[in-house]
Amino acid sequence: MTARATVRGVPMRVLGIESSCDETSAAVVSGAGNAVHLESLVILSQDVHRIFGGVVPEIASRAHLTAVVPVTRRALADAGLSASGVGIDAIAVTHAPGLVGALLVGVAYAKALGATLQVPVLGTHHMEGHLFATSLDHADAVPPFTALLVSGGHTMLLDVAAWGDYRLLGSTRDDAAGEAFDKVAKLLGLPYPGGRPIELAARDGDPARHRFAPPMLHGGQKPGDDDYYDLSFSGLKTAVLRAVRAADAAGMLDAERPHLARGFQDALVTTLAEKTARAARAFGRKRVVLGGGVACNGALQEGVRRAVSPMGGVVFAPSPKLATDNAAMIARAGLWRLEQGERSDASLNAYASRPIPGLRA
Ligand code: KG4
Ligand code: ZN
Secondary structure, three states, X not given: OOOOOOOOOOOEEEEEEEOOOOEEEEEEEEEEOOEEEEEEEEEEEOHHHHHHOOOOHHHHHHHHHHHHHHHHHHHHHHOOOOOOXXXXXXXXXXXXXXXXXXXXXXXXXXXXXXXXHOOOEEEEEHHHHHHHHHHHOOOOOOOOEEEEEEOOOOEEEEEEEEOOEEEEEEEEOOOOHHHHXXXXXXXXXXXXXXXHHHHHHHOOOOOOOOOOOOOOOOOOOOOOOOOOOOEOOHHHHHHHHHHHHHHHHOOOHHHHHHHHHHHHHHHHHHHHXXXXXXXXXHHOOOEEEEEOHHHHOHHHHHHHHHHHHHHOOEEEOOOHHHHOOOHHHHHHHHXXXXXXXXXXXXXXXXXXXXXXXXXXX
């Protein structure tokens, strides 16, 4: 363990490794406190899953195994370091949540590299990574803030009072927001992953043609109600399915596709934006931070902006490479935890699900 890695406030250089799903990623960040910057980031997306219309865990693990060493070496080289990793003060690796077989590849490699370099290794929570990601793009995307994390696997609304102090306000009761995009894209005959194709199709859509009810949203909801912050997308998906069937039966699916995409996206954005604004209002937060792959969606960014700007709220969205799964966010979150003196020992393992550390009831 190097001295630099153990002293709070002294800049350190952290290698991040991410392999929880279908991206093999490595990155180097350096700095201290909130002054941390990105030195390199390599993301290798496993395109093979497109053939299957979803991530196949066994294939993902094998692809990580092939990619993790070259991807890490490339990230080290891009940061001006030798392929061996000399100059790294610590390693942060995603250890939860995710596909266990996929996570284990990153965890095993990080442990081996950490032992070789004699630097500390820290198991890092993937969703805490998403909370930190935007701060690498925007220096002001730091606590306190309201966070909306929307990805293919998770949908969470959180209040972030400080780094490490999180309150989960709401989450999805069924599909994740990205999953809803992916499933609706499939219904519409659009490619996987479906978020971007739906966003593009919706640009040509007429918002008045298919008005789907924004899910889990009605005026009678009050703070304290179970459904005040919670989300659900399966009902919306079923409503789109019915409309798709009707359009198909009439031989109009091609013509209706952009309008259906627009109606779906509008309903989903309305709910996410309103619930995010509720959270910002309730906790008096002026900053709203978006994270996860769905945060790339321009309509969502705009919808949240519209919802919080009347209360003086400012929205920070990550750039696409930091929104989607990446190792920079893992290195960034890990750096903060390392600064708090946290280290993993040899028992570091991978977990399919685990609460975000620092989560208050
Ligand atoms: O965070 P992410 O890369 O991986 C997970 O941790 O799941 O998120 C992937 C999800 C996919 O469901 C994809 O369809 C969605 O993010 N996505 C989008 C957009 N770009 C990616 N959803 C809506 N609009 C987009 N532009
Ligand atoms: Zn993610």
